Amino acid sequence: MAPLTAKRVSVQPNLDPQTYLLLSQRSFLDARSLLELSEAWERWLPAVEAWRLGGRTGYVLVTLAPSVEAEMDPLWETSPAKAFAREAMAQALVLGCLTSLRPGLRRTGCAPVPPPTPPLTRALRELGIELHESGALSRKYATLTYASGRHGCQDCHLEAGCPKRLGLRLEP
DSSP, X not given: OOOOOEEEOOOOOOOOHHHHHXXXXXXXXXXXXXXXXXXXXXXXXXXXXXXXXXXXXXXXXXXXXXXXXXXXXXXXXXXXXXXXXXXXXXXXXXXXXXXXXXXXXXXXXXXXOOOOOHHHHHHHHHTTOOBOTTSOBSSSSEEEXXXXXXXXXXXXXXXXXXXXXXXXXXXX
């Protein structure tokens, strides 16, 4: 199989309050929390890495740099509630980037995970990311999906543990 080329792409995500509230399991945000989370969002925007692997019919990868994980890991020990809120913000940032690159994801609420083929795992390894047989990535804040919207549940490597099947959705 031919190798997949990786091309970095620019993305300008929007903070979607509904997605954040869903991920954080909150029903509202007070002004102080909103300010703190907005600061985290702005601080982490430069840590966004978005890639197109294999062109338009290939894959899209969105990840936050390891520096975000390094910031978050000690926070879990000192302030689990703050860490949970910021973790939801990191996840919302990745999802915001993904929906900017693939607007149809907002409608379907699904980003099918491709199977770990040899060309895909090689291309990701060249970016310093491992794709495990389970479909999980070695970065905590990362998502990999198909670049086009032609793929659905039938093409998802996570079909058995699908959040949609389990009754979870991106949007309330």
